[in-house]
Amino acid sequence: KQVIEEVISQETGRVFELTSGPLIRLTLIEDRSGDGYIFCLVMHHIISDGWSMDVLQKELFTLYNHFKSGSPAVLPPLGLQYKDYAFWERSELEIRSSLSKDYWRAQFSGELPVLALPSKGVRPSIKTYNSSHVSGFVSVDTLSLLKAVSLTNGSTLFMTVLSAVKVLLYRYSGQEDLIIGTPVAGREHGDLQDQIGFYVNTLALRSSIDGEDRFMDFLSSVRETTLLGYSHQSYPFDRLVEDLDIVRDLSRHPV
Known part of the structure; x- marks a missing residue:
């Protein structure tokens, strides 16, 4: 489990090269403690948004289920690119x-x-993304x-x-x-x-x-x-x- 977490951390922390790509990385990790695999997908935000991730997840599961059952996998063609x-x-x-x-x-x-x-802290001279969150x-x-x-x-x-x-x-x-x-x-x-x-x-x-x-x-x-x-x-x-x-x-x- 520790090795898997290290691989995932390494993949998610690796910097993208915007000029040369690729801007999406897929890694399949074998879980030797069980009988499954971990599928790690890392995509740069410049080519996707939250809506895109729902579309991608739906299509991946559609293809996976078709391949698993041995039936032809055909996604409807896109009207636009x-x-x-x-x-x-x-x-x-x-x-x-x-x-x-x-x-x-x-x-x-x-x-x-x-x-x-009103704040008890001092705003930094350059914006950071250090933060916390409150749930309710x-x-x-x-x-x-x-x-x-x-x-x-x-x-x-x-x-x-x-x-x-x-x-x-x-x-x-x-x-x-x-x-x-x-x-x-x-x-x-x-x-x-x-x-x-x-x-x-x-x-x-x-x-x-x-x-x-x-x-x-x-x-x-x-x-x-x-x-x-x-x-x-x-x-x-x-x-x-x-x-x-x-x-x-x-x-x-x-x-």
Whole structure:
């Protein structure tokens, strides 16, 4: 077991060479303490996202089960390849970029807020990824109430929880201008559902909070901002950062 863990650690810790590849590594390790094997797959994030891993896992198990039973393994052909998407994205940016660029620039006009949460530590001069996490559970009753609030407002559960998080950050920081980033799958076209590749994009959603507002009014505002963000979700976040031409603080995210 220790040898297997060492091999896996070595494979997952090995640096990818982006210029020469490969960007995916497969290793099959025999478990001599039993009668099985460990399949280790390491893939660079630049060619995959969370959605891709679900697709890859589903197809691997489909092929494995077919081979195991001796039946022919045929996966349905893809209507599009990632190169087709990449070509479309470049073309689409040339066609629609003006409208989306104007929208996002308007969203982030003026001075951008910097979240200042109370902390007992000192922020490092260069951002690190040293962190910890706290896990918790939401009761069934609370979840039911959240869904009921969402339904009443015509919002999704995500919009309601996003609004609650923004209110929480407002209570801790006292700041009335907040930006929260959220990933979107970036697979608006039906032929992209079964693709493996990096399609995910980041939406930066900005909200103004007035402490005198009712929560339902604020939720309506967040709902509108989120829906507008979705309508412009194909505009790459890295392009937005370039457009804003902001002074970078290496201790923080660009927006």
